[in-house]
Amino acid sequence: MTKPFYTRWKMWLVLASVIVVYAWAFSGIPFTGIKQTAWQIIQAIFKGLFHPDWDYVYLAEGEDLLRGLGETLAIALLGTSISVILTIPFALWASRNLVRTRLFSGASTFTLSLIRTFPDIIMAIIFIKAVGPGAFAGVLTIGINSIGMLGKLNSEAIEDLDMGPSEALKACGANRLQTIWYAIVPQAIPSYLSFALFRLEINVRSAAILGAVGAGGIGTPLIFAMEGRTWSRVGIILLGIIVLVTLIDWISGMLRRRLVQGRS
Amino acid sequence: MIEFRKVSKVYPGGTVGLNNIDLKIEPGEFVVIVGLSGAGKSTLLRSINRLHEITSGEIFISGKSITSAEGRQLRVMRRGIGMIFQSFNLVKRSTVLRNVLAGRVGYRSTFRTLLGLFPKHDMDLAFGALKRVNMLEKAYQRADQLSGGQQQRVSIARALAQEATIILADEPVASLDPLTTRQVMDDLQRINREMGITTVVNLHYIDLAREYATRIIGVRAGEIVFDGTAAEATDDVFSAIYGRPVSEAERLGGKTDEAI
């Protein structure tokens, strides 16, 4: 039983609104007036990329690529570790199957989505005001900012868990905390670790650019090199970031596959 | 002793789960509750340890009202009642021993149990319970490495570790094959006889009910329509409980001596 008229009418409406949205979007972005120098800069960048400043990889007096990447990785690792721990209460509170009052889990869900939508760069600026520019501000930013996504993913995973064991624990006379510890936690651990690794992959990328506002890591020398138009240095830093991110993605992917296999 | 006094349960949608039930189960009985699915046998069983709340009436366990118990009091009453589930409800990623020790958490402080510091008495009880169901050598294996029948025996051990005086079993054999079904039912029967634990079981196989029960209770539309010994529960009685002739699907088949 289709309603051809209604469906067709609806389809046209959707199509028209899509066209309007795109016309509006295109009107806002000037595609003309590209700088005359654009082509030259592209050439310079590619030249820099293919002739990277290899000397920058290691400098005796410090402030080199390896140390910058090391700091970036350290920011990501420590920030992720902090968020992984801070996530636990949020995830439990946001799980509708653990919390009796909807208001309570709703408040937690709202807090999580607020943190999730809060841009990391803005958070970094606020933390720099507190602890000054440097890696520590980056750690704090990543530590807090990751809670939003981790809390949401973990609470959803907990809501999907088999509630049978919890029922059994309840029937044994266990209290709330004991039920969570004996029935929920063992089941939730594989996905919890897997999400942590997934977030680490994102955080390495994030840590690589937080330096743009002064929150430590490789981003700071990168922005300086761009402003100074030293494209060979930009090239080597870019290569460094690509290698670091690929390496972490690869290790994390391997560990996550093992977690999945261990589950069955 | 379990006592129901004018117990009713009406679900939010208006469906009647239990209708004015009066029932007494004496210590040491092996009661089998039979009835069609949806007749209210699961509700009846689960209201005993208040996994399901009732809407009116009162239930007494050994003279104490579980209906009015709250918080700590309720948990203390629950720890004396073991429960066996159709889907075993073990924590699959934990070891067998940890699953059995979970039966002890109601006796110990939260702090102690979170650290996993169980006293020697609890360890002895857990191992003893595992020995009783012949699962001692599996103590340190993960629960998901066991077969269905073995998992159900671990959940019986969990109930024993609780030092329960009552065991409730909600369709304990519905997900098992005929052979392991008999093993699990034999375990329950042996525990009932040797330790005098009051046992209440929901079953849908009428031949199993006749074979193991000392008393059969028939439930239909939230009311008790039969209450008598196994000998009294003839096929005609079952037809009356089910409201239709007994079908072959309601018999497990085989004889006791065929099982090991």
Place this chain on the structure above:
Amino acid sequence: MKPSEGYPQKPSPSLKKGMTFALLIALVWLSAWETEVDINELIDGIPEMGKFIAKMFPPDWDYIGVVIKPMVETVQMAILGTTFGAIVAFPISFLAASNVTRMWLLRTPARLILNLTRTIPDLLFAALFAAVFGYGPLAGTLALSFFSFGILSKWAYEAIETIDNGPMEAMTAVGANKLQWIHFGVIPQVMAQFIGFAMYMFEINIRAAAILGIVGAGGIGIYLNRTLGMFRYDQTFIIILFTLVIVLAIDTVSSRIRGKLI
């Protein structure tokens, strides 16, 4: 438990587990040392942060009039960036999917390109394009296009690789050529998912677009930098609030539409 009691003994914890744990602790400790984490610094800094936040009040509500235009620009950048990214990503994803492209010589370069693109953070693309095309929304749109391309193509080819083989085999059986085969055997199975991905990418891009201005790539982020530089935190607050409201609103609407699609 003494073995004399006849109970099985607890197996000793495996060396591997212990090593993993030790390694993890060492890594975290090393990271803390490297980043010079100091809780005292944080505690000392909280009053500073408090001052910063205190200076946001009372917010300069009139400033909304100034930032409406860049906020509109932010949304436009996100729409176009997502669209361009998707237009390129979806065809490439067919090349990268092992069940569609059997030819190794075609599949490997496709995967290499999209894996490489995915390693580069959005802000880095923005800084690069701002250097090339000058400061403005064009750089931001391009940055978001590349950023979306990297992520969307991965989601898409993974989705293609999990589809049901039946319809594809049926197309082979009727003697379809490769394009017909994709059009009738693959696309109907993944279309709804692709639209869902693009919508989700749009949500991510709205968040990303809001900060690209930090490196000069258009949108509201430029004003964020400007107000911070002039210490007009009462205006900064307006920008943060406005951004959050828009992001939350679009998130809600988009996830509702996505929910309807699936």
